[in-house]
Each structure stands twice: as C-alpha cells, then as structure tokens.
Amino acid sequence: DGGITQSPKYLFRKEGQNVTLSCEQNLNHDAMYWYRQDPGQGLRLIYYSQIVNDFQKGDIAEGYSVSREKKESFPLTVTSAQKNPTAFYLCASSYPGFEQFFGPGTRLTVL
Amino acid sequence: LAKTTQPISMDSYEGQEVNITCSHNNIATNDYITWYQQFPSQGPRFIIQGYKTKVTNEVASLFIPADRKSSTLSLPRVSLSDTAVYYCLVGDMTPSGGYQKVTFGTGTKLQVIP
Numbered sequence A: 001d002g003g004i005t006q007s008p009k010y011l012f013r014k015e016g017q018n019v020t021l022s023c024e025q026n027l028n029h030d031a032m033y034w035y036r037q038d039p040g041q042g043l044r045l046i047y048y049s050q051i052v053n054d055f056q057k058g059d060i061a062e063g064y065s066v067s068r069e070k071k072e073s074f075p076l077t078v079t080s081a082q083k084n085p086t087a088f089y090l091c092a093s094s095y096p097g098f099e100q101f102f103g104p105g106t107r108l109t110v111l
Numbered sequence B: 001l002a003k004t005t006q007p008i009s010m011d012s013y014e015g016q017e018v019n020i021t022c023s024h025n026n027i028a029t030n031d032y033i034t035w036y037q038q039f040p041s042q043g044p045r046f047i048i049q050g051y052k053t054k055v056t057n058e059v060a061s062l063f064i065p066a067d068r069k070s071s072t073l074s075l076p077r078v079s080l081s082d083t084a085v086y087y088c089l090v091g092d093m094t095p096s097g098g099y100q101k102v103t104f105g106t107g108t109k110l111q112v113i114p
Helices: none
Strands: A004-007 A010-013 A019-025 A031-037 A043-051 A054-057 A064-066 A076-078 A087-094 A106-110 B009-013 B018-023 B031-038 B045-050 B053-056 B061-064 B070-075 B084-092 B108-113
Touching: A004 A087, A010 A019, A019 A031, A019 A087, A019 A106, A043 A064, A076 A087, B009 B018, B018 B084, B018 B108, B031 B061, B045 B053, B045 B061, B045 B070, B070 B084
Parallel strands: A010 A106, B009 B108
Antiparallel strands: A004 A019, A019 A076, A031 A043, A031 A087, A043 A054, A064 A076, A087 A106, B018 B070, B031 B045, B031 B084, B053 B061, B061 B070, B084 B108
16 A cells, blocks of 8 residues: 555654654655644645655745655654744655645644 | 635535635736645645646646736535645745745635534
8 A cells, every 4th residue: 555654643742852753654755844833724835845854945044954764655754943943744746846745643642 | 936825614415516716816826826735633635736728637626817927726516625724835846946944824624513
C-alpha cells in the first residue's frame, strides 16, 4: 500500500524541549512539505524539499528545522525557539508540479 | 502568487448540488486551479484541478470561465459525508514555477444538513 505516514499521532511537550515529528512516504515522490494548521485556520507552509539533501524555508520557518537525508523521509524538529508550537502538523509529498498527498497529521501540545 | 477569495461558510441540504466559487483576479498565465477537501483532524485530500473550461471527475466538476478570474467547484447531490472544508489554490504547477509555495487560505466550510 502506497502512502504517507506521520508519527506520533499525538505528542506532548514540555516548554523548552525540542521534539521531532516523523514523516515517511513510499510514493517515490521527490517533493515533501511540512505545514502547520491552527484551529479554524488554513495551512501554513513551514519547510519544503524538492530533492534529497536540499530544503527551503516556507512562510513560517522560524523555530523549526528539517533534514532530508533520504527520499522517503522528511522529519521536522520543533525547537524551543518556537514560542507557540501547539498546533496540528501536516506532512505532504508530491511529484514536482502535481497534487500533494497528505499524511494523517500530528497534533502537538505544549504543556 | 495569486490570492484567492472564497466564502467562509455555506450550508446545503442533502441531495442538493453545491457550487463553491473562488475568486482569483490576479491569476497568471501558467497558474492552475486546484481544490482540496479537508475533514476535521485529517490532512487535505485532492479533489480536482484545471486550467480552463470544464473538468469533471468521479466526485466533482470544476468550471473555469474564459477570463480565468474565478472558478466554481460543483459537488453533485451532496451527502452528510461531504461536510468538510474546501480549499481553492492557485499556482504555477510547472516544476520550476514555484508550485511548492501555493498557499492554502482559510477555505470554505461546507455544512450539509439532513
């Protein structure tokens, strides 16, 4: 079964801690993306990557970091520099120029 | 990037056809129009994409007038399970055209009533 997975589904973090959200895809897509969604709002682009070992900042990259060491994987680290990290995080992938396929999301809560 | 404007919310009865219009006055020549559907606590799902005139698939139709400054997503005979948020996106989908940075606005929240 081809698809995109995210883990964990729910994540709780204490203030000052870094946490890493996992995103894996077996669709052979070159491009991968991370979005943040706050309640009642649309999606905002955090980072995207078009190829392995390359990634670009989106609209709200401050306080986040990513890596793209493998085509299938695009983990997102939420650092302690992100002042308001509680949100729903969505990972997506696509062929260049084609529609995006989204994962089920990770809901991060800061305690 | 072209800005889009959609109604914030719409209500419809089950079995009716629903039309959601998206305005994109500054659409560029290479821009495509794409619609996604999102259920609560899930990732968006692609519905349909088009460039001009009419596109139809098994779930929806997309109508784009000649000037391409607006588009209409048409959902035939909606059911309760179509209650969701619908996003209209406009962007250059060519590999070098900035497709990565198409933006999701707040979308249209469709409520289907029994």
